[in-house]
Amino acid sequence: xxxxxxxxxxxxLGLIFNIQEYSVQDxxxxxxxxxxxxxxxxxxxxxxxxxxxxxxxxxHSRVLCKRHHKxxxxxxxxxxxxxxxxxxxxQRGICQTCEEMACEKACPEKAVTxxxxxxxxxxxxEKVSAAMLFYRNSGGGVTLSGGEPLAQPEFVAAxxxxxxxxxxxxxxxxxxxxxxxxxxxxxxxxxxxxxxxKCLDAGLHQQFTGCGNGRILENLTRLAALDPSRxxxxxxxxxxxxxxxxxxxxxxxxxxKLNIVxxxxxxxxxxxAVKYGSLGRExxxxxxxxxxxxxxxxxxxxxxxxxxxxxxx
Numbered sequence: 607x608x609x610x611x612x613x614x615x616x617x618x619l620g621l622i623f624n625i626q627e628y629s630v631q632d633x634x635x636x637x638x639x640x641x642x643x644x645x646x647x648x649x650x651x652x653x654x655x656x657x658x659x660x661x662x663x664x665x666h667s668r669v670l671c672k673r674h675h676k677x678x679x680x681x682x683x684x685x686x687x688x689x690x691x692x693x694x695x696x697q698r699g700i701c702q703t704c705e706e707m708a709c710e711k712a713c714p715e716k717a718v719t720x721x722x723x724x725x726x727x728x729x730x731x732e733k734v735s736a737a738m739l740f741y742r743n744s745g746g747g748v749t750l751s752g753g754e755p756l757a758q759p760e761f762v763a764a765x766x767x768x769x770x771x772x773x774x775x776x777x778x779x780x781x782x783x784x785x786x787x788x789x790x791x792x793x794x795x796x797x798x799x800x801x802x803x804k805c806l807d808a809g810l811h812q813q814f815t816g817c818g819n820g821r822i823l824e825n826l827t828r829l830a831a832l833d834p835s836r837x838x839x840x841x842x843x844x845x846x847x848x849x850x851x852x853x854x855x856x857x858x859x860x861x862x863k864l865n866i867v868x869x870x871x872x873x874x875x876x877x878x879a880v881k882y883g884s885l886g887r888e889x890x891x892x893x894x895x896x897x898x899x900x901x902x903x904x905x906x907x908x909x910x911x912x913x914x915x916x917x918x919x
Contacts, residue, residue: 619724620761623656623753627737631919633777633798635746638734642762643722645754646783648816649804650890651844653878657753662722664701664709665884668693670717677709677718694718698886721885727764735774747775747797756784756793763792770795779840782822794832800840800870801826805848806856814847823860830864838868843905845874845895851908858909869909869916873897 624641632639644660645652656663677694678686685700686709696709710718734748741747748769755762755778762778769776779800786793793799803826804819805811811819830837839861843849848857861869874897882889902918909916 617726617728618758618760618764619726620730620758620765621660621662621722622725622730623654623721623723625733628740629749632749632751632779632800633746635744636737636740637746637749637777638737639749639751640730640734640755642750642752642755642758644757645752645781646757646817647754647781649842650814651842651874651876653875653881654753655878655881655885655887656721659722660757661702662720663885664696664698664707665719665721665881666694666696666886667717667719667884669880670715671713672715672717674714676712676714680708680712682706682708696886727761727768730765731768731774735772738772738774741775745775747777749777749779749800751779752781754781754783756780756789759785759788759792762789766792766795782825783817784825786825786828790828793829796836798836798838799829800838801829802840802842803857803861804842804844805853806860807853810847814844827864830866834865834867837866838870839866840870840872841905842872843874843897843902845897849897849901849905851904854905854908858912858914861914862912867914869914871902871905871909871916871918873902873918 621643622640623643626639629637629639641654641657643657645658648658652658656665671693673692675694678688683700683704685697687695689695707720710720750762766776775797777798778796781802804815808818808820811817841848841857848854858869874895876891876893879889879893906916906918
């Protein structure tokens with residue numbers, strides 16, 4: 607992945623932190639999932655915290671680090687020091703503005719990496735379209751995820767336009783927290799929309815995601831008015847936040863009123879917890895939380911009883 611693409615007049619750039627090829631979990635068929643940076647939410651359970659900031663970020667793995675200190679010797683900005691155990695500590699505010707990234711290039715174990723690289727739409731299309739045969743034979747395509755992909759609407763619109771010319775299927779995963787005025791012209795072009803619904807309680811939503819849910823509910827309502835058959839509401843099942851039976855009922859009833867007929871349940875997992883340390887952040891969720899299969903099946907039955915197809919992933 608290129609570390610930087612120079613800005614071209616009239617050609618927006620997209621900030622991408624991962625491209626996962628041959629994915630079978632982010633939509634129909636074989637897909638390429640493109641993860642875009644920048645998200646207005648700060649969900650405490652987020653499995654991709656490197657996708658939240660709208661800037662490239664330095665990540666440091668203590669597991670991979672052999673304490674050679676080459677990052678320290680190569681940094682010209684005095685942004686690296688050592689903790690009592692000899693591990694590097696980064697002044698990430700300085701790192702965010704660094705264009706050299708000498709620390710990443712110097713580390714032989716790749717313990718230092720930069721999450722986020724700039725792509726133009728043509729370069730991204732060229733990369734993903736290389737698997738066109740697999741997409742067509744499997745009914746797959748590309749899924750834009752994040753982060754929040756709709757936080758980069760100009761780039762997404764440019765990429766969609768290229769895919770539209772060749773019939774390449776594109777789906778999107780969204781938190782629902784986006785500016786309708788900036789995406790309304792193209793949001794109906796996605797083959798499907800995975801739309802997150804954390805909970806309907808505005809206070810809980812604010813507490814655990816850092817944002818209220820008013821705009822999310824408004825965007826889902828407007829999107830459903832276009833074509834509810836393309837929407838799959840995704841409920842991340844988080845203990846203590848939306849695991850009350852009443853909350854699942856309320857979400858299902860809300861979807862039913864909008865004629866949305868597909869819901870998927872994503873059980874909580876702490877697999878992304880290690881990334882927070884790599885970003886110099888604290889993981890705020892308890893790691894011993896879990897959702898049992900009987901509980902998930904019960905939630906699924908609640909949704910199905912209301913005439914909505916529901917599955918667990």
